[in-house]
Amino acid sequence: MRIGILGSGNMADALGTQWARAGHEVLIGARDGEKATRLAARIGPDVRSGGLGDAAGFGDAVLLAVAYEGVKDVLAQVGDALRGRTVIDCVNGIVHPGVTLATGNGPSVARQIADATGAHVVKAFNLCPDSVWRMTPPHFDGRPLTVPICGDDPDALAGVRTLVADLGCVPADAGGLDRAGLLEATAAFVIGLHFSGVDPRSALPPLA
Numbered sequence: 001m002r003i004g005i006l007g008s009g010n011m012a013d014a015l016g017t018q019w020a021r022a023g024h025e026v027l028i029g030a031r032d033g034e035k036a037t038r039l040a041a042r043i044g045p046d047v048r049s050g051g052l053g054d055a056a057g058f059g060d061a062v063l064l065a066v067a068y069e070g071v072k073d074v075l076a077q078v079g080d081a082l083r084g085r086t087v088i089d090c091v092n093g094i095v096h097p098g099v100t101l102a103t104g105n106g107p108s109v110a111r112q113i114a115d116a117t118g119a120h121v122v123k124a125f126n127l128c129p130d131s132v133w134r135m136t137p138p139h140f141d142g143r144p145l146t147v148p149i150c151g152d153d154p155d156a157l158a159g160v161r162t163l164v165a166d167l168g169c170v171p172a173d174a175g176g177l178d179r180a181g182l183l184e185a186t187a188a189f190v191i192g193l194h195f196s197g198v199d200p201r202s203a204l205p206p207l208a
Contacts, residue, residue: 001025001159002059006052006074008035010130011065011090013043015167018133020044022166029055031077056081061088061159062119068093068102068109075116083118086156088163089180090125092187099192101185108181110150122151122160123180126187137168148174150183 001024005012008030020026020043027048030036040049056062056078066074068091075082089110093102103109114121124147125133132138138145147164149171151157157173164171174183190200 001061001162003027003163004029004055004058004062005065006030006055006062006078007065008032008039009065009067011125011133012063013039014130014133015063015065015090015125016047017043018136018167019163020047021136024163024166025059027055027058029053029058031074052077053079053081056085061086061156061163063088063090064113065090067091071109071113072116075113078117080118085119086153086159087113087117087119087121088125088160089113089121089123092126092184092191094188094191099188099195101188103181103184108177108184110177110180110184114177120151120153120156121177121180122149122153122156123177123183124149124160124164126183127190133167139168145169146172148172148183150174150177150180152176 003019003024004027005016006029008028016026027050028036028040029050029052036049040047062085064087091109093109095102110121110123147169149160161171193200
C-alpha cells in the first residue's frame with residue numbers, strides 16, 4: 001500500500017516506521033521540508049519526503065499526524081487533494097490542564113476533517129502514545145493490542161484494518177464516523193487517568 005503521512009512528529013515517525021518495515025511505500029510530507037527529509041531518512045532508505053501536497057496526493061491512504069492546533073492550517077494547505085481519499089485521523093484535541101476536549105460539545109476532530117476535505121475519514125490509533133506504536137508488536141500480557149476504528153466507508157475501513165494488522169494489532173470496528181467523538185473522549189479520559197497514576201485497564205472487568 002502507498003501511504004502519505006501529513007506531519008513529521010512522533011506519531012508520524014512511529015507509525016511510518018512500522019508500515020515501512022511491513023513493506024508499504026511511505027512518503028512523509030510536512031510544512032518543514034528539511035524535517036520531513038530527516039524523518040524519511042531515519043525511517044528507511046526507500047521512504048520518500050516532500051511537501052504537504054505531495055503526501056496528500058500520494059497513494060492509497062493518508063495519515064494525518066499533526067497536533068490539533070495545526071489541523072486547520074494543514075487542511076487549508078492541501079486543499080481538495082484529500083477529497084475521496086482514505087484519511088486516517090489519529091489526532092486528539094485535548095486541553096491541558098484538566099484534560100478536556102478542545103472540541104467541547106461540537107463536532108469531533110474526525111468529523112471536522114471529513115467536512116473540510118470530503119475525505120473518507122477513519123478514526124484510529126488515537127488511544128495510545130507513540131511509544132506503544134514503536135513496539136514490535138504491541139502486545140501486553142501476552143495479548144495483541146486492540147485498535148478501535150470508526151468510519152463510514154467500507155473500502156477505507158478495510159484498508160485501515162490491514163494497516164492495524166500489519167502492526168501486529170487487532171482492529172475492532174467501533175461504529176461509524178458519528179462515534180469518533182466517543183473515541184476522542186475516551187482518549188481524554190484515559191490520559192487523565194494516566195496523569196493521576198491509575199491504570200485505565202483496572203477500571204474495566206475482563207471479558208468472560
